[in-house]
Amino acid sequence: MSRLRAIYSRLPIPLQNAACSLAGWHTVRQRFGETFRGQLAAYEERNRWSHNRIVGFRNARLKDFVRHCADTVPYYRALFPEYGIDPGSIREIEDLKQLPVLTKEEIRRQPHAFYSDDPGGELLMNRDTGGTTGNPLRFGAPPGTISEQWAVWWRYWRWHGIQADTWCGYFVGLDVVPRRQKRAPFWRTNLPRRQIMFSAYHMNDRSLPEYIKELRRRRPPWLHGYPSVLALVANHLLAVGDDIGYMPRWISTGAENLLPTQRDIIERAFGVTPIQHYGLAEGVANISQCEHSRLHVDEDFAAVEIADADDDGHGHLVGSNLSNPAFCLLRYDTQDIVSGLTEESCPCGHPGRLVSAIDGRREDYVILPDGTKLGRLAHVFVGLDFLREAQIVQNKPGRIIVRIVPRGAFGRRETESVEAALRRRVGEEMGIDVTVCDALERSSSGKLRFVVSGLRSGELQPIPRQGIHIDLDQKEQK
Ligand SMILES: [Zn+2]
Structure with a gap:
């Protein structure tokens, strides 16, 4: 891998673009094939299900998954008898509370104990997670598990009208521009995935005007990225009193929690309110913002709980993975904090419990x-x-x-x-x-x-506000 990277970094820029497109073509074939299309169709079919129906669906999945864990996963084969729990007694999320919360540290102590003897016979792909604490975890997942995660993400983007062929200015942590490069272009293009991949590692006051120029020239209708990276671009625009010359139709953020200050800066710089989702490689939880700006728990994807909630309703997001039969996690502590879990329904019509805020993965620069x-x-x-x-x-x-x-x-x-x-x-x-x-x-x-x-x-800090400020929490309650 590092040898490939070394070769890539020595290529002329047009060939680097070709290499990015080749990698994109490979991803489209591998990740967005027939399996993915079937999964996405099934997820979208559940868009209009009632709350009870989706909860019943999740509970049935949970029941099967718990049985799979108890029968084929060494850690759980030992844990259920040790705690005197009958796996058949777990029929809904409440019943899971008999099991201890699983920490990443516990998995690290004996990662092999979480691999099923019966992963479904498919090729395992390695997944990495950085995590809030910077202590990484590497684990395996069958291709169908990974494509299912993309299906739940694409359901959310499609709620907002974004399509697979929508051009995207992509501001995530991809290392596509060699670090020693000091002059533009600080971006590469992935044609099959319709992505202009902007480097997150070259942004400073001298280079950012080049990023702006490229956005103005290519006008991607969708900007997606880590909020910390999009906020850097937004911050620059506000600082110099510039704009990108058009209003993108969508801005979405992922991988990090969207901080209120970042949302404010992005809104003011681009004129667009960003949408967000919460997900993690471990696949134990997924939360998606809907067309009405509410945060829906994707009930059909994972079994989500909030543990140890304080008086204000802030608690640890704990989740059980229902989609990875190879590396099995029940009641895994994501180390992220969420608040305001409720079963009230949302005018958008999508099912799933709602949360009012996700408060995790904060980082300074x-x-x-x-x-x-x-x-x-x-x-x-x-x-x-x-x-x-x-x-x-x-x-x-x-x-x-x-x-x-x-x-x-x-x-x-x-x-x-x-x-x-x-x-x-x-x-x-x-x-x-x-x-x-x-x-x-x-x-x-x-x-x-x-x-x-x-x-x-x-420091992550707000830019002094100008004009009237509307409290987003209050706005969302209306
Ligand atoms: Zn909604």
């Missing part, structure tokens, strides 16, 4: 020596299994401290691996100090921030 802001760094440590937890702290421009809680011995080799992983993102000019500690500091709500910035420019 790291500021590079040349002023570039980098967000979404949690993925840099994927594959470094000796890390229990990691956190990046920046108090001085051009220098970061990496706080490490190691799993075992942590010597020079491990230090060098951490530095090398970071260098690929932050470049050669950044000063990196690695320090080992016993525990990382957590916020009052128990969340760990992966990047903590002591620099004003690195």
Whole structure:
């Protein structure tokens, strides 16, 4: 993989574009084939089901999945007798509460115990998750599991009128532009997927006008990306008093929680209210914003609970995966916080419980020596299994401290691996100090921030408001 990447980075730009399109063509064939089309049709068929019908559907899936776990997954084969639970007694989400909540740490201790003896015989593909805490998890999934996740995401985009052939300005953490490249174009095109993939790793005050120029030239009707990345573009537009010369029809965000400040900045810069969904590679929960701006739990995809809710209704999002028969997770703690779970119905007509807010995966930016802001760094440590937890702290421009809680011995080799992983993102000019500690500091709500910035420019903070502000929570209640 890294050799392919090295070859790619030496190609002339037109060939890099061709390579991106080739990869896109491969993805379309592999991920969006017949299986996907059947899954999407089935998901859309459930668009207008009643609440009771979709809950019945989910419970039937849950029942089968629990049986599958108890029969074929070593961890659950041991757990059910140990807790004296009859798997047949689990018929709905309430019944799941007999089982302990599963932490990522528990999976890491014995990942093989979560693999089913009977994964359905399909080829397993590796899935990686960065996670809020930067301690990655790698696991397997059959292709049908991955395409089902895309089906639930596409159902949501299609609720809003976005189609597979809608051109998209894509602002996610894809590493498609070599880091050493200092001049535009800071984007590559994936023709089969209709994506203009903008680099999230080259954005600074000098380069952002080039991004704007390209948006103005190509006018993609749909912008999608990490909110932290879209907010950087929006921030720049507001700071220089510019616009992209057209109003996109849709802006959608994913992978990170859309913070109210980011929503505000994006709305003001593009004139469009972003839509969001919540999902994670583990597939234990999915939440989609509907046409009426409400957040629907996708009941037919996973069995979602809120655990340990406080008096304000904030609780841990805990979910059971119903779509991956190979790597099986029941009551998995996503470490994300949601609030306001309710069974009231929504005027859009789609079924599913509603939540009022998702409050997870917050991250500040790291500021590079040349002023570039980098967000979404949690993925840099994927594959470094000796890390229990990691956190990046920046108090001085051009220098970061990496706080490490190691799993075992942590010597020079491990230090060098951490530095090398970071260098690929932050470049050669950044000063990196690695320090080992016993525990990382957590916020009052128990969340760990992966990047903590002591620099004003690195903090996630609102731009001073202009004009009238409407409280979104209040607006959504109307
Ligand atoms: Zn709705």
